[in-house]
Amino acid sequence: MDAVFKALADPSRRDLLDRLYAKNGQTLGELCERLDMTRQAVSKHLAVLEGANLVVSVRRGREKLHYLNPVPIHDIAERWIGKYERHRLQALSDLKKGLEEEQ
């Protein structure tokens, strides 16, 4: 669990997760596009994310594709969010979304 929090503590790594959330299954090359980071830096961040099991890589032919893995975040949520809070949180989240869409 420490590895997950440590991995999430860095804005560049959260940015990479956002990119995979927007488009899953990207290569290192695709992830480097329009980023102010060197290939090596992106590769290092991906290794930290993989170490925390937040990113999973799959070999497909000559390509290595990266996938967002939300399972550890779900495990963390399960630890502190009980069955009663879930519905309230969902309602709040829906309300927030609804209000933001109205703007």
Added chain:
Amino acid sequence: MSEPVFKPNTVYVTYIASTPDKVWDAITKPEFTRQYFFGHSVEVEQRVGGRYVLRTADGRVHVQGRVMVCDPPRTLSITWLVEGLDDFRKLPECLVTFQIDALEGAVRLTMTEAHSWDIPDAILSGGRQGWPVILSSLKSLIETGKPIIVKMAPPKEMLEAVKQAVGE
């Protein structure tokens, strides 16, 4: 016609403090799936070409498929067709693979959902909402004897996207 090429669109990994045999049983035996897979019972003929069915608690077929790879206790790959929701049976089958890797004192379970067509994200959202819950619950069941119970409805955007995809 050539065989369709399946590209993974969703890949989830969970580490479970258990053995490959126990995780294999959890995936292939109804007494386990009933507890962590939204109450569904699995029926699987463990051979290539065998039938795979997920049945709801009231006996209806929810998912149906064929076994493509069966290598216990390592790999189970099945075609996956959702029968339990309107319009879904008109979609191309997807390929679901469970890969079990033994590590020291733990097991790495990888679930891959692969598709042979350019599937919209909205349709993927159902699996992306469901699988993390299913895998967390499976992990919890094996490690602690207790599954995680989460009630969930299929996302609206997914149902609309499926309707659109089959209507085209």
